[in-house]
Amino acid sequence: MKISTLKRHVREGAKNLIRNSWMTVAAVGAVTTTLVLVAAFLILILNLNQIAENIESDAEIRAFLELNTSDEEVESVGNEIEGISQVTNYQFSSKEEELENLIDDLGEEGESWELFEQDNPLNHVYVIQTEEAEDLSPVADQIGQIDKVESVEYGSETVDRLLQFNQYARYIGIGFIAALLLTAIFLISNTIKMTINARSEEIGIMRLVGAKNSFIRGPFFVEGLLTGVIGSIIPVTAVLVGYHFLYVNLNDRLNFQFIELLPWNPFAWQLSLMLLGIGAFIGIWGSVMSVRKFLRI
Amino acid sequence: MIEMENVHKVYDNGVTALSGVTTKVEDGEFVYVVGQSGAGKSSFIKLMYHEEVPSDGKVQINHVDVGNIKKRQVPYLRRSIGVIYQDFKLLPKMTAYENVAFALEVIEENPRKIRRRVMEVLDKVGLKHKARFIPAQLSGGEQQRVAIARAIVNNPKIVIADEPTGNLDPDTSWEIMRIFEEVNDTGTTVIMATHSREIVNTIRKRVIAMENGQVVRDEHRGEYGYED
Numbered sequence A: 001m002k003i004s005t006l007k008r009h010v011r012e013g014a015k016n017l018i019r020n021s022w023m024t025v026a027a028v029g030a031v032t033t034t035l036v037l038v039a040a041f042l043i044l045i046l047n048l049n050q051i052a053e054n055i056e057s058d059a060e061i062r063a064f065l066e067l068n069t070s071d072e073e074v075e076s077v078g079n080e081i082e083g084i085s086q087v088t089n090y091q092f093s094s095k096e097e098e099l100e101n102l103i104d105d106l107g108e109e110g111e112s113w114e115l116f117e118q119d120n121p122l123n124h125v126y127v128i129q130t131e132e133a134e135d136l137s138p139v140a141d142q143i144g145q146i147d148k149v150e151s152v153e154y155g156s157e158t159v160d161r162l163l164q165f166n167q168y169a170r171y172i173g174i175g176f177i178a179a180l181l182l183t184a185i186f187l188i189s190n191t192i193k194m195t196i197n198a199r200s201e202e203i204g205i206m207r208l209v210g211a212k213n214s215f216i217r218g219p220f221f222v223e224g225l226l227t228g229v230i231g232s233i234i235p236v237t238a239v240l241v242g243y244h245f246l247y248v249n250l251n252d253r254l255n256f257q258f259i260e261l262l263p264w265n266p267f268a269w270q271l272s273l274m275l276l277g278i279g280a281f282i283g284i285w286g287s288v289m290s291v292r293k294f295l296r297i
Numbered sequence B: 001m002i003e004m005e006n007v008h009k010v011y012d013n014g015v016t017a018l019s020g021v022t023t024k025v026e027d028g029e030f031v032y033v034v035g036q037s038g039a040g041k042s043s044f045i046k047l048m049y050h051e052e053v054p055s056d057g058k059v060q061i062n063h064v065d066v067g068n069i070k071k072r073q074v075p076y077l078r079r080s081i082g083v084i085y086q087d088f089k090l091l092p093k094m095t096a097y098e099n100v101a102f103a104l105e106v107i108e109e110n111p112r113k114i115r116r117r118v119m120e121v122l123d124k125v126g127l128k129h130k131a132r133f134i135p136a137q138l139s140g141g142e143q144q145r146v147a148i149a150r151a152i153v154n155n156p157k158i159v160i161a162d163e164p165t166g167n168l169d170p171d172t173s174w175e176i177m178r179i180f181e182e183v184n185d186t187g188t189t190v191i192m193a194t195h196s197r198e199i200v201n202t203i204r205k206r207v208i209a210m211e212n213g214q215v216v217r218d219e220h221r222g223e224y225g226y227e228d
């Protein structure tokens, strides 16, 4: 294709948007609506995912062994833990290692703890990870029953509450997906139907004048691309402004250690770019699909 | 050279439009196709640029069987033939200028040449001053002239016109005929279906007369020959 032909398609595509102004408004509206929903959905899902990841990576069970536990007993407790099917990983951390970690964690202050090196007051610990955060609570209970395990610790309260919230939010997310897809499909197919009759005649004429299918498709492609880009202006602006607002206001209020929204920069920019891409794709797809039927004859 | 060999055309609804047409048109000829409404003139013409394909028989243009060409070759066939349709077939949302330019855009002619050539042709059909009008803003005769401009803009070797003077007043009709003669003088084959007794009897050319889908008369410098 020559550059001049490319220019012609761009010019023709832009003109078509103006010529079919009502269709343009409807199609841009369809893209905008879809993208607003996509944006809301993605903000929700990606943040939830982030939270869930935080929970899952932070979530571990610490099983403290009784102070008088012998080496053999340590090993047998380890074997029992290994036998629990939901356990994906477990490490033994001796009381000496625990003390070292503590000293490291405390930094300057930690030096005073070095005195305890001779008479260590800490317990041996097993650190256990499970595949699913949901398994933490039952596995912790099970480990608590094991002989020589003094106590079990995991962020039970927070984890349980968050998991429940997360579950709930995922349902909402699925609801969003359904609404989103239905809306997009409905709006786009409707818009296409609106113009199909007028355009089938035009396409027929173009073919009679000797236009190849690719030539006919050219302006439609441009039209779709422009529709998608114009349709994403509002959603992108809304994301850049709205997410900033959300981030500033919500992050202060949600003062849990696990809940932290994805930072505005780069998340809002990445999301904007994604919306632009999805918009362009929907626009091009809808537009090119609308001519496809007439190019097959 | 256009050759038809025992061509039949039966439409999907069972109507027989052509039954056994055999004829030959040499390069550079000027041919009128006459006959009553429904005689099969448009069908005869449509076979030449693959708008319709023969149900039986063969249509050849320069020894190419145009009824049997591959789908992707159809655009090339149509670019080599300038067609003026009975119902104009102008693109409704494009201006007169854009409609004519379209025929050159599809062959990726360079933009400067397109501009020059389109204005030249619009001038020839007397519509230079209405270049920016869309079809709905033009009279029937003006639309027909845009269609003529589009058909000849690409200097095709064959020009086919289906009643190109059907909507024109006598003066404009003669003007248009002058354009066709001019085009014909440069060696282009012109095939023209018409109901105009006056034109056929005045500008004498070969006449192919059709009746019930058959060629009933074919004479050089012929007459219109029947009562409407």
Ligand SMILES: Nc1ncnc2c1ncn2[C@@H]1O[C@H](COP(=O)(O)OP(=O)(O)OP(=O)(O)O)[C@@H](O)[C@H]1O
Pocket: B011, B012, B013, B015, B016, B017, B035, B036, B037, B038, B039, B040, B041, B042, B043, B044, B086
């Ligand atoms: N697409 C079609 N489908 C079915 N029948 C058709 C079709 N086109 C034409 N016909 C029929 O074929 C016959 C010949 O039609 P055609 O258009 O070739 O006549 P014509 O000589 O051009 O008439 P006119 O002078 O009115 O233009 C008519 O009986 C018409 O009804």
Ligand SMILES: [Mg+2]
Pocket: B041, B042, B043, B086, B162
């Ligand atoms: Mg006809």
